[in-house]
Amino acid sequence: MIELVSHKLCINCNLCVQVCPTNVFDSVPNQPPVIARKEDCQTCFMCEAYCPADALFVAPESHTEIAVNEDDLIESGIMGEYRRILGWGYGRKNNSELDTAHKLRQLPRPYQS
Amino acid sequence: MAPSPENWNKVSSERYRLGKNLANSRWIERVIEKTWLSLPLVENWGYRFPKENGESVRQSYYGPEYMRVLRKNLLRVGVQILDQSPALELLLANDGSVAGARGVQRQNHRTYVVRASAVVLANGGCAFLSKALGCNTNTGDGLLMAVEAGAELSSMEASNHYAISTAFNATVTRGVPFGWASYTDEAGNDLGGYINGRRDPSFLPNALLKGAVYARLDRATPEVKAVIEKSHFIAFLPYKKAGIDPYAERVPVTLILEGTVRGTGGIRIINDSCGTKVPGLYAAGDAASREFLSGLASGGGGPNAAWAISTGQWAGEGAAIFAKSLGAYAHERPMHPVGQAGLRSQFPTSKFDNEAIVRGVQAEMFPLEKNYLRSEQKLLDSLAKLETLWQQVQINPKQDTVRDVEFSRRAASMTAVARWAYFSALHRKETRSEHIRVDYPETDPNQVYYQATGGLDKLWVRRDWVSETTRATSPELTTQTTASV
Numbered sequence: 001m002i003e004l005v006s007h008k009l010c011i012n013c014n015l016c017v018q019v020c021p022t023n024v025f026d027s028v029p030n031q032p033p034v035i036a037r038k039e040d041c042q043t044c045f046m047c048e049a050y051c052p053a054d055a056l057f058v059a060p061e062s063h064t065e066i067a068v069n070e071d072d073l074i075e076s077g078i079m080g081e082y083r084r085i086l087g088w089g090y091g092r093k094n095n096s097e098l099d100t101a102h103k104l105r106q107l108p109r110p111y112q113s
Numbered sequence: 114m115a116p117s118p119e120n121w122n123k124v125s126s127e128r129y130r131l132g133k134n135l136a137n138s139r140w141i142e143r144v145i146e147k148t149w150l151s152l153p154l155v156e157n158w159g160y161r162f163p164k165e166n167g168e169s170v171r172q173s174y175y176g177p178e179y180m181r182v183l184r185k186n187l188l189r190v191g192v193q194i195l196d197q198s199p200a201l202e203l204l205l206a207n208d209g210s211v212a213g214a215r216g217v218q219r220q221n222h223r224t225y226v227v228r229a230s231a232v233v234l235a236n237g238g239c240a241f242l243s244k245a246l247g248c249n250t251n252t253g254d255g256l257l258m259a260v261e262a263g264a265e266l267s268s269m270e271a272s273n274h275y276a277i278s279t280a281f282n283a284t285v286t287r288g289v290p291f292g293w294a295s296y297t298d299e300a301g302n303d304l305g306g307y308i309n310g311r312r313d314p315s316f317l318p319n320a321l322l323k324g325a326v327y328a329r330l331d332r333a334t335p336e337v338k339a340v341i342e343k344s345h346f347i348a349f350l351p352y353k354k355a356g357i358d359p360y361a362e363r364v365p366v367t368l369i370l371e372g373t374v375r376g377t378g379g380i381r382i383i384n385d386s387c388g389t390k391v392p393g394l395y396a397a398g399d400a401a402s403r404e405f406l407s408g409l410a411s412g413g414g415g416p417n418a419a420w421a422i423s424t425g426q427w428a429g430e431g432a433a434i435f436a437k438s439l440g441a442y443a444h445e446r447p448m449h450p451v452g453q454a455g456l457r458s459q460f461p462t463s464k465f466d467n468e469a470i471v472r473g474v475q476a477e478m479f480p481l482e483k484n485y486l487r488s489e490q491k492l493l494d495s496l497a498k499l500e501t502l503w504q505q506v507q508i509n510p511k512q513d514t515v516r517d518v519e520f521s522r523r524a525a526s527m528t529a530v531a532r533w534a535y536f537s538a539l540h541r542k543e544t545r546s547e548h549i550r551v552d553y554p555e556t557d558p559n560q561v562y563y564q565a566t567g568g569l570d571k572l573w574v575r576r577d578w579v580s581e582t583t584r585a586t587s588p589e590l591t592t593q594t595t596a597s598v
Binding site for chain 1: 160161162163164170172173174175177178179196197219220244246247248249250281282283284289292293332334336337339340341343344345346347350351352353354355516
């Protein structure tokens, strides 16, 4: 579930308010948005993908709340991971051409007799 | 998703085989062809497919990027997109044809009305708020909207698709990486899970009914890892964030209900344009019954994506032709909203608790022992409980905020979908594909029909024979007889 809107990184663009499919955030004038309805978060990571400032952290735990430390998360380099994987953002090239799904059928299957 | 033409025969005959005599070869072929011909369009809009020998390989896509490109193109051609604005009910003209839709704007705290000459329902199936990746916006609203307007549903017994995920991140339902998993129990004993070198689809649900199951992707070679980490990157994001090495560590796994999203059931389409019984109303993607493509089996990710790409275009063309036929006075037609349960009530007593309704529906739909291993007695028990919930959503919905309006309506939709699913499941007295009846374990060669279904207070099912030659003489229409079934 969404656990963090980093006030150190957020640029108050409110894009997450717009893209969240389940309307979890509320915008606040001249401030970062707040996580207003955490119980509606479905852990889809979409807000992270769209956040231009890598300011959001969706914890992988989908059904339990966990405590996170903003400084530790920023330090670890995990912020914005989904966006990096997709290759989204200024100065990046999106990564869809790295898709390997068409090679799946050629892979050795461990249990194929 | 889009096999190249040299593989079309192989893929379409394999798809027909998986449909266990309920799929339709002509539809399989037209879906494959339409999808293959459409993907170059998506490339023109800016989607970058992988290349091999300088040629684009248009056989799969990254979901978020595909959606971004699609949206960008819609805005470019001048389509108005209402974000955060779920549609909740349809509007009908006096002649019974569709005249638009009505919904709420969550962030503007108001309702909205769109008058339209034709409507395409593309608002997904129902995964019962299971949190399967991105599925919590799929709460069956489109199915309820369609039935209230006079449309029918079909193959609703195929609404119990479960997908594997890790237990800590019970949302990412990507099965492919688990193709290289070893499964163990709590004590670390190997559980097998494979028959004749293939994954046994009945293994995991049965193992989970007995106790905890752990998976470790330890059969993946470096070559395999390189491919699956790029084809199913979303499956590896939770591991990375949680600091888990899925190739080395045992991780508890579970099954999440994806309902009709990866299952088949949905709005019954009656012609090649994906039209419904309601003039001007069309259905596409997960909202439409996918029975022609996959019978009662799950299409799986690729075929279901192909279904969305092809039916979306056919429904759109059908809707456009219908709209044009109405002429200039279409928007002057008198119209009325047709939403009922969860929206309006004649009983101004207390208000129903939408969270309690949702929990009640989930308690009947989530458990493997009820929805994966079905039997007459269990279905009747569940239907009786769902009937009580259906009566509860007839009283006043809580509508103090737009969130209340949306959530009350979705509670009614989920209840309705659960009833259609189990009423259909009750009447298909055989085991076929994902519809497993422990009291009828065999596939019956005489039950080669689709089950149409519908009804609000009184449910019904009807047998629609796949072809005239398979038509039997038994009664075709069964209507719910008593309130508690």
